[in-house]
Amino acid sequence: MPELPEVETIRIGLSQKVINQQVLSINILNSKSFIGDPSKILSHTITNIWRRGKVLGLDLENGQSLIFHLKMSGQIIFEKKQKNKRSRFSGGHPTKDMQQELPNKSTRVIFTLSQDSRIYFNDQRKFGWVKQLKTSTLKKMNYGLKIKLGPEPLSRDFSLKIFKQNLLKHKNQSIKVTILDQSVVAGVGNIYASEACFIAKIDPLKKVNQLTDKKIDKLHQAIILALNTGIKYGGSSITHFFDDEGKKGYFLEYAYVFNRQHKPCKNCHNLITKIKVGGRGTYLCYNCQK
DNA sequence: CACTTGACCTGTCCGC
DNA sequence: TGCGGACAGGTCAAGT
Numbered sequence: 001m002p003e004l005p006e007v008e009t010i011r012i013g014l015s016q017k018v019i020n021q022q023v024l025s026i027n028i029l030n031s032k033s034f035i036g037d038p039s040k041i042l043s044h045t046i047t048n049i050w051r052r053g054k055v056l057g058l059d060l061e062n063g064q065s066l067i068f069h070l071k072m073s074g075q076i077i078f079e080k081k082q083k084n085k086r087s088r089f090s091g092g093h094p095t096k097d098m099q100q101e102l103p104n105k106s107t108r109v110i111f112t113l114s115q116d117s118r119i120y121f122n123d124q125r126k127f128g129w130v131k132q133l134k135t136s137t138l139k140k141m142n143y144g145l146k147i148k149l150g151p152e153p154l155s156r157d158f159s160l161k162i163f164k165q166n167l168l169k170h171k172n173q174s175i176k177v178t179i180l181d182q183s184v185v186a187g188v189g190n191i192y193a194s195e196a197c198f199i200a201k202i203d204p205l206k207k208v209n210q211l212t213d214k215k216i217d218k219l220h221q222a223i224i225l226a227l228n229t230g231i232k233y234g235g236s237s238i239t240h241f242f243d244d245e246g247k248k249g250y251f252l253e254y255a256y257v258f259n260r261q262h263k264p265c266k267n268c269h270n271l272i273t274k275i276k277v278g279g280r281g282t283y284l285c286y287n288c289q290k
Numbered sequence: 291c292a293c294t295t296g297a298c299c300t301g302t303c304c305g306c
Numbered sequence: 307t308g309c310g311g312a313c314a315g316g317t318c319a320a321g322t
Contacts, residue, residue, distance in 0.1 A: 002315060054316080071316050073300080106300090125299045127316065146318065172292075182317085189315055238315065239302085279295070281313080 004187030005230025036132030053186030074128030176204035
């Protein structure tokens with residue numbers, strides 16, 4: 001589920017709440033969801049929160065880190081207990097988004113923090129994980145992933161030059177499959193890959209070596225725009241995504257193509273088509289994207 | 291070697 | 307209503 005904008009939305013929300021909190025207990029309800037040694041985290045204090053691609057990290061004062069990958073269905077929900085009632089809203093205003101009681105049948109790990117608050121790691125499909133790693137080894141360990149992560153798309157590291165270099169390592173691969181490769185650029189997933197191809201007016205099936213320099217420039221800009229727009233609307237909620245307070249994201253209301261098959265293109269009114277690219281659902285407007 | 295498919299899991303939706 | 311199959315935001319291993 002969560003791509004860069006969804007993880008970033010969670011990071012922003014959590015950052016105001018967990019810094020300087022101590023981890024009082026860790027309750028692992030599904031053993032495969034937690035990798036590493038929880039005792040190295042226990043009773044230590046959170047000093048920093050960060051994101052790298054789709055990975056979210058918490059650093060602790062003892063040189064250890066907790067990192068999260070939400071894969072397809074993971075959630076990180078912060079809950080602060082207030083006297084008798086529990087609340088996941090800062091002001092206590094109920095919203096329709098947060099029907100679920102916690103913990104629930106998807107809850108895999110519960111972190112109890114100081115100030116009577118908790119972090120719930122929920123994950124229906126059990127693909128996601130939480131790992132304990134030494135902070136100084138994070139980079140060497142590729143943030144818990146097997147491949148080396150590419151540049152952070154919303155930082156200066158994501159220059160046009162580097163993007164072009166990385167793209168051209170995959171000359172014969174389709175554009176969409178290539179930008180989903182986390183070693184080319186970190187954090188782009190299936191939703192924002194379709195969106196970026198639309199914004200750049202590129203057919204996602206087209207091969208990398210068919211792109212002109214001008215199109216590569218457009219695609220580079222389009223990736224940045226799509227991700228920033230996702231963050232602006234608090235991410236995309238299809239079924240599983242909620243932010244750290246249990247609220248939905250609204251990006252899909254503003255999406256050009258994703259999940260809009262048989263609906264009119266927002267640019268030319270032709271109908272949006274759904275195809276498969278690299279085994280993944282892919283949405284496009286054949287009139288706009290060449 | 292480059293590229294594709296299936297596995298990992300649980301749940302939902304759709305056609306028959 | 308039930309059953310089987312396809313599909314779902316990601317990553318990785320195995321297969322071609």
